[in-house]
Amino acid sequence: MRDIIVFIAGVASVLLLRIYIAPDLHASNIHEHVRVLSATVSNSLSNSISSQRASSERSKATTTATTTATTTTPPSPKCDNTWKENFLYDSNDPFAASLGKGLHYLCITETKTDTILQITPFINAVETDPPNPIFAAASAESLADNLSSRVGSRERRGRDYILYDGNGEKLFTETELQTENFSVVSSTLSQAGLVLLFEGGVFIWPGVKVGHQRNVSIIGSEHENGPSILTLETLTLRPLLFAVKEQFVSDEECDHIQDRSRPHMKQSGVSLMDKDKGKAATEWRTSSTYFLRTGSDEVLRTVDRRVESLTMIEKNHQEQIQVLNYGPTQKYDGHHDYFDPKMYASDKHTMDLIKSGRRNRVATVFFYLSEVKGGGETMFFRANGKAQPRNLADCSPENGHKVKPKKGKVIIFYSLDFAGKVDPYSLHGGCPVLDGEKWSGNKWIWNEPMHFSEYN
Ligand SMILES: O=C(O)CCC(=O)C(=O)O
Numbered sequence: 001m002r003d004i005i006v007f008i009a010g011v012a013s014v015l016l017l018r019i020y021i022a023p024d025l026h027a028s029n030i031h032e033h034v035r036v037l038s039a040t041v042s043n044s045l046s047n048s049i050s051s052q053r054a055s056s057e058r059s060k061a062t063t064t065a066t067t068t069a070t071t072t073t074p075p076s077p078k079c080d081n082t083w084k085e086n087f088l089y090d091s092n093d094p095f096a097a098s099l100g101k102g103l104h105y106l107c108i109t110e111t112k113t114d115t116i117l118q119i120t121p122f123i124n125a126v127e128t129d130p131p132n133p134i135f136a137a138a139s140a141e142s143l144a145d146n147l148s149s150r151v152g153s154r155e156r157r158g159r160d161y162i163l164y165d166g167n168g169e170k171l172f173t174e175t176e177l178q179t180e181n182f183s184v185v186s187s188t189l190s191q192a193g194l195v196l197l198f199e200g201g202v203f204i205w206p207g208v209k210v211g212h213q214r215n216v217s218i219i220g221s222e223h224e225n226g227p228s229i230l231t232l233e234t235l236t237l238r239p240l241l242f243a244v245k246e247q248f249v250s251d252e253e254c255d256h257i258q259d260r261s262r263p264h265m266k267q268s269g270v271s272l273m274d275k276d277k278g279k280a281a282t283e284w285r286t287s288s289t290y291f292l293r294t295g296s297d298e299v300l301r302t303v304d305r306r307v308e309s310l311t312m313i314e315k316n317h318q319e320q321i322q323v324l325n326y327g328p329t330q331k332y333d334g335h336h337d338y339f340d341p342k343m344y345a346s347d348k349h350t351m352d353l354i355k356s357g358r359r360n361r362v363a364t365v366f367f368y369l370s371e372v373k374g375g376g377e378t379m380f381f382r383a384n385g386k387a388q389p390r391n392l393a394d395c396s397p398e399n400g401h402k403v404k405p406k407k408g409k410v411i412i413f414y415s416l417d418f419a420g421k422v423d424p425y426s427l428h429g430g431c432p433v434l435d436g437e438k439w440s441g442n443k444w445i446w447n448e449p450m451h452f453s454e455y456n
């Protein structure tokens with residue numbers, strides 16, 4: 001049933017996309033920019049986001065649920081202190097509850113039978129003193145009611161939340177949780193032990209604290225026989241910004257992406273807000289760009305898979321990579337990668353694309369595809385909660401957090417928060433290249449399947 005729903009939703013969105021955005025998907029500016037565990041649980045969130053694996057895990061869970069329907073499940077060992085270090089925000093941080101807002105953990109503390117769940121919730125990803133009260137659920141309705149009383153009603157949130165297990169496997173959407181047989185729900189959640197609830201309906205890495213490192217298991221590294229383990233380090237909590245410590249894209253892959261794009265590079269566009277209609281994109285962005293379609297290119301397919309496992313978000317949420325080239329002095333002033341519905345109210349094309357705000361870019365995986373001799377950093381102007389800057393082109397180091405380019409490096413930053421709301425702190429730009437040239441690329445990821453690859 002779930003697969004059928006996904007399929008129907010997929011077909012429907014493909015049809016919509018054909019109607020609304022196919023004519024200029026790659027040509028117009030609609031996909032251009034909006035201006036304006038060293039100590040980890042290495043086996044936790046060991047990622048296997050591929051839909052085949054996810055569905056096989058699901059059917060395993062379902063099978064187990066059926067066969068253990070009358071047996072007793074032991075209390076979960078998964079919510080111990082190790083997971084707290086790797087998932088919870090520090091309750092001493094005065095911003096903890098706001099940093100984790102919209103992300104909740106459910107620890108299955110005790111399960112007398114697999115039809116009664118006893119749950120300790122960690123609301124907004126912090127541990128409170130005294131702890132949030134434990135609750136028990138014996139039916140889909142009581143579970144749904146209990147969760148709603150803690151995370152708010154669906155009407156208020158405007159979308160389905162989504163549940164993942166501690167290995168990053170998708171378990172249930174809110175609707176599935178309510179429509180699935182309760183003994184399957186109960187058994188699946190008990191086996192998971194630790195459940196992550198994202199109000200915004202999409203997986204987002206918790207930052208935990210600056211400098212936190214976690215291991216992520218990556219599928220799609222050609223040279224490996226199995227998944228390779230990479231380290232994701234938290235650079236800033238606000239905005240939520242991470243860097244992969246190891247080289248993510250090989251030198252050969254970087255060269256391949258450059259070579260394929262070079263003949264097609266054109267002056268970059270921006271998606272103009274209502275107030276900026278009539279202005280030239282070069283007022284903010286002077287680089288060249290090209291949307292490089294993955295198609296049947298094995299190198300790009302591998303990179304897309306790698307991004308999928310890095311972000312835990314399925315490939316069909318990805319746009320084609322937007323390759324960027326900057327020569328000396330070229331830059332991109334401060335902007336957001338999300339589309340703020342308030343800024344596009346009279347732009348029907350964009351409003352349709354973002355379903356008036358329900359759909360948006362959730363994450364940017366940003367690739368550095370060359371070394372840069374001087375300048376060309378990515379600047380996060382509002383890092384650590386800074387006020388909106390007056391000058392969106394001032395890359396002085398004291399004005400924010402700067403990331404230095406390095407060939408093959410990637411960073412991830414999130415444009416939406418855990419609750420699915422746009423994050424104004426994600427304001428960022430590309431500082432002018434001072435010496436040499438800069439090749440880089442945007443891999444934008446949406447909070448819903450978009451099937452952009454259908455247009456290959
Ligand atoms: O070039 C950079 O460092 C950032 C570019 C960017 O933010 C964009 O193209 O959206």
Ligand SMILES: [Fe+2]
Nearest residue numbers: 033336337428
């Ligand atoms: Fe950007």
